[in-house]
């Protein structure tokens with residue numbers, strides 16, 4: 395039985411589920427990826443996508459693309475938040491994520507949602523809009539000393555308008571005050587898988603990442 399889900403387009407076929415023993419709607423499989431700016435989220439997500447068949451969706455990348463999109467009514471607002479290290483209202487970010495999930499087709503094993511939910515507003519909006527359509531398997535928490543993270547952002551070399559000392563400081567304050575409590579929330583639910591990345595190479599971190607996904611049967 396395929397249960398049709400009320401979506402404005404053809405995306406209900408994406409909401410698939412194994413038909414065994416009384417299961418109803420197959421949900422989107424999701425892993426959230428959190429950690430301080432520069433902890434290596436994007437780096438690890440690229441590897442997980444390549445090796446494990448997940449689709450990597452970076453909230454920051456989607457917001458930067460929307461900022462650049464001709465005719466976007468949100469460009470200025472997004473740029474202001476990015477420079478200030480504050481968090482864009484969830485209505486915008488969640489819609490970008492959902493659109494990207496729908497656009498990615500049916501082949502994805504699941505979605506790695508990188509850099510989201512970053513505050514309570516993100517979490518509330520996600521639960522409201524996506525809670526019933528998704529199963530969050532766990533939160534991959536890439537932890538690293540903040541000094542290391544700052545250095546990595548400063549040396550990232552992607553020409554980002556927020557990879558400067560002033561913006562990085564603001565982003566770290568936002569991380570400590572708003573994002574860390576979200577990680578603690580998931581910790582209380584037993585859903586956090588922390589990898590301490592500090593001085594490890596990307597290969598060393600990925601070896602641990604692969605174990606986490608293996609243990610989860612993903």
Ligand SMILES: Nc1ncnc2c1ncn2[C@@H]1O[C@H](COP(=O)(O)OP(=O)(O)O)[C@@H](O)[C@H]1O
Pocket residue numbers: 429430431432433434435436437438546547549550551591593594595596597599
């Ligand atoms: N384990 C690591 N060791 C050293 N440098 C890393 C490591 N992981 C990522 N980097 C580098 O640090 C910078 C930030 O990584 P990135 O994946 O963009 O982090 P995030 O998405 O968490 O901000 C990039 O230049 C990346 O190449």
Ligand SMILES: Nc1ccn([C@H]2C[C@H](O)[C@@H](COP(=O)(O)OP(=O)(O)O)O2)c(=O)n1
Pocket residue numbers: 429430431432435436452453454455457475476479480481482483487508509510511512516556565
């Ligand atoms: N859920 C999100 C994710 C990112 N943003 C904005 C604010 C963040 O400082 C910037 C950059 O996010 P991004 O995840 O690309 O940054 P890092 O990879 O952690 O360095 O985008 C947001 O407003 N809401």
Ligand SMILES: [Mg+2]
Pocket residue numbers: 435436452454509
């Ligand atoms: Mg990133």
